[in-house]
Amino acid sequence: MRVGIPRSLLYYKYLPFWKTFLTRLGLDVETSPMTNKQILSWGVKVAENELCVPVKAFYGHCMALRETSDAIFVPRVVSVEERAYTCPKFLGLPDMIAAVAEQLELPPLLTPKLNQREKPSEFKWQLINFAREQFGLSRLEAVAAIEEARVAQRRYQESLVRGHKPVDLLPASRLNRTRFRPPGEKRKRIGLLGHPYNIYDGYITQNLIARLEEMGAELVVPEMTDHHVLMDAATDVPKQLYWTYEKEIMGAINHWTGNRMIDGVVYVLAFACGPDSLIQVLIEHRAKTYNVPMMSLTIDEHSGEAGLVTRIEAFIDMLMRKKTAA
Numbered sequence: 356m357r358v359g360i361p362r363s364l365l366y367y368k369y370l371p372f373w374k375t376f377l378t379r380l381g382l383d384v385e386t387s388p389m390t391n392k393q394i395l396s397w398g399v400k401v402a403e404n405e406l407c408v409p410v411k412a413f414y415g416h417c418m419a420l421r422e423t424s425d426a427i428f429v430p431r432v433v434s435v436e437e438r439a440y441t442c443p444k445f446l447g448l449p450d451m452i453a454a455v456a457e458q459l460e461l462p463p464l465l466t467p468k469l470n471q472r473e474k475p476s477e478f479k480w481q482l483i484n485f486a487r488e489q490f491g492l493s494r495l496e497a498v499a500a501i502e503e504a505r506v507a508q509r510r511y512q513e514s515l516v517r518g519h520k521p522v523d524l525l526p527a528s529r530l531n532r533t534r535f536r537p538p539g540e541k542r543k544r545i546g547l548l549g550h551p552y553n554i555y556d557g558y559i560t561q562n563l564i565a566r567l568e569e570m571g572a573e574l575v576v577p578e579m580t581d582h583h584v585l586m587d588a589a590t591d592v593p594k595q596l597y598w599t600y601e602k603e604i605m606g607a608i609n610h611w612t613g614n615r616m617i618d619g620v621v622y623v624l625a626f627a628c629g630p631d632s633l634i635q636v637l638i639e640h641r642a643k644t645y646n647v648p649m650m651s652l653t654i655d656e657h658s659g660e661a662g663l664v665t666r667i668e669a670f671i672d673m674l675m676r677k678k679t680a681a
């Protein structure tokens with residue numbers, strides 16, 4: 356059986372885990388291609404208009420897999436830690452895709468439910484039950500698959516903390532590859548904030564990573580910091596956040612500014628994203644308090660290349676002048 360993993364949303368966080376786990380269950384795993392014009396326009400056509408662009412892209416990625424996959428992997432990721440949730444879109448994703456599956460002639464969906472809100476150990480049992488019910492595996496076989504997947508995920512995260520970006524480690528992308536870097540002494544350290552499925556999807560963000568690096572930025576991204584450090588730093592806010600991925604973003608800006616690690620920050624957020632719009636205020640406040648220049652880039656399926664390039668050029672120029680004047 357061939358199972359397709361859409362190259363969107365939590366692909367950028369958990370591909371090593373999912374790929375290893377599903378392979379160990381005896382499945383052939385394929386991923387959809389990089390986001391492109393066709394994939395995004397498929398998604399935009401079929402998804403509800405008010406959804407954020409990465410979720411729209413997810414629909415398109417499911418469509419890109421329908422000819423070659425016998426099933427599509429769409430987990431329902433409710434919670435990845437105690438007393439916190441993911442974005443509501445991740446809770447409803449299998450239902451949203453199932454609602455259009457017949458119309459789009461999608462193959463069956465594999466939709467394990469993952470919820471660690473009450474107890475982290477639940478995660479293991481949820482995967483064991485999934486492996487048993489869907490593929491008739493024994494408990495021991497399922498546990499072995501989970502352990503191997505954990506090792507793959509840990510190696511991936513260790514590489515990120517050593518300074519790699521997800522796009523350096525995940526299957527090759529022709530976008531987001533930097534062709535030219537200016538000499539080191541002129542480079543500015545810029546914290547690039549946002550959800551990985553936004554900042555690492557080169558098509559959605561118009562190749563933002565490569566453009567920033569080619570303009571002289573040395574990028575710092577949240578994945579380069581250990582998860583526990585980010586979670587600790589995220590507590591430095593007036594009210595506790597209960598979305599895990601937003602806590603990571605908040606932890607990153609707190610950690611970077613508190614340790615004077617960056618000269619500026621670029622925050623990429625999706626139009627119509629509820630969680631991002633709430634923490635945007637906190638991020639702006641933090642950047643202002645620590646006198647770190649900040650630029651927010653709101654993206655949707657209509658974002659144009661010319662506007663983006665002009666804005667980031669102006670931002671980098673401003674950072675250069677600030678540094679020179681200082």
Ligand code: SF4
Nearest residue numbers: 407442444625628629
């Ligand atoms: S957090 Fe925002 S960008 Fe991410 S899936 Fe939810 S609404 Fe979309």
